[in-house]
Amino acid sequence: MYVPRHFHEEDPERILALMKQHAFATLVTVGEDGAPFATHLPFLVERDASGATRLLAHMARPxxxxxxxxxxxxxxxxxxxxxxxxxxxxxxxxxQVPTWNYVTVHAYGRPHVLESPDTVLRVLRDTAALYEAGNPEPWRPEAVDDYVRRLMAGIVAFEVRVSRLEGKFKLSQNKGEEDRRGVIAGLERSPLPGDRELAVLMRTREGWTAGG
Structure with a gap:
């Protein structure tokens, strides 16, 4: 990924937070024929005891x-x-000219299929728990355990142990303070949730309060 120095994000906590908050990601592989292949999946983003990052997900076996x-x-x-x-x-x-502000992280690493049924079940349970967290009556796989175990034959769970992370946070860092304030104000006026989230990120980086 091309990352000009203004937009290079090095803070591991910011990078990890972005990955966890926007965990529906795109997995890209290259086949033997050299053609790229992509699948869009919800990931679990974890750190192990050593501090290394790993990604867990599952896809349909077909x-x-x-x-x-x-x-x-x-x-x-x-x-x-x-x-x-x-x-x-x-x-x-x-x-000035139009541009696009955005935040993205590229994670690289070797994937491994998870063979243990208990590990696969743990991935499914943790994924459900993550996305059911805001539900007043969360659905739990344990409630239909036999059914879930039967369906497990139709999926492949895997992990990616991350060897390299690239963060690009393009948030007008190459502009002056008054220009950045103007961009924040423009984004805050937008009806789009993504624009307002960008404004929050920009304010957070600058240490500016909503009124300042």
Missing amino acids: NPQWRAFAAERDVLVLFQGPHGYVSPTWYATAP
């Missing part, structure tokens, strides 16, 4: 992508955060 894991090559997992159009009319200075 999906051929998991068979590429046997090639022992790195895969790429793309985490896309909020993004939005930036109008030149929002800047305090001129001339």
